[in-house]
Amino acid sequence: FDLGLPTEEAGSRALPAPDRDEGWMRTLFEAAVAGFYEFTLPKPQWCVSSPWLKWPIEGATGGIDAILPGMKTDIVIDDRIRARRIIIDTKFTSILKPGRWDKERLSSGYIYQIYAYLRSQEDSGDPLARNATGILLHPSTGLSVQESVTIQGHRIIFATVDLAAPSLEI
Numbered sequence: 001f002d003l004g005l006p007t008e009e010a011g012s013r014a015l016p017a018p019d020r021d022e023g024w025m026r027t028l029f030e031a032a033v034a035g036f037y038e039f040t041l042p043k044p045q046w047c048v049s050s051p052w053l054k055w056p057i058e059g060a061t062g063g064i065d066a067i068l069p070g071m072k073t074d075i076v077i078d079d080r081i082r083a084r085r086i087i088i089d090t091k092f093t094s095i096l097k098p099g100r101w102d103k104e105r106l107s108s109g110y111i112y113q114i115y116a117y118l119r120s121q122e123d124s125g126d127p128l129a130r131n132a133t134g135i136l137l138h139p140s141t142g143l144s145v146q147e148s149v150t151i152q153g154h155r156i157i158f159a160t161v162d163l164a165a166p167s168l169e170i
Helices: 022-040 108-119
Strands: 046-049 075-079 084-090 096-098 104-106 133-139 146-151 154-161
Touching: 022 046, 022 075, 022 084, 084 108, 104 108, 108 133, 108 154
Parallel strands: 084 133, 133 154
Antiparallel strands: 046 075, 075 084, 096 104, 146 154
16 A cells, blocks of 8 residues: 555565566566556456456357457546546557567557457447557666657557556556
8 A cells, every 4th residue: 555666675674685587577467557647546446357358249159258358458447427448558568569670669569468458348338448548668777758649549658667656656
């Protein structure tokens, strides 16, 4: 509740060294972002969750349920007063990846993922899904990025967050 972040710098409290496993760090980052919004956004206006999304399938064969992967969102934030939804997908990697000819670019796989989250829910009967915003959120690795684009009616934001910044800045 102090919104403190563990660092590798000496401080007033000693903490056990976290495992440097990438999966563990990714899970911690996702949980920290979800917990941050859960703690700071006022209720009942805001609702923070991480639901499974359903594919809008038709004409399914008998065995498709056994092999079709699910869509599990990291964080969904609903603003009940303004009737808007934000889907946040956290990635614990650098926001830019080497592309062709050594030019750094956003990861197309990550863009496809957030695009699928946004577009697949448009006709689900949930009015907040029609104009949802997507955010691909990465920790800052020395590079600050705050870019956005609208694709087929959905705003997609590509952003980094400096985890060493004060909580109000975050």
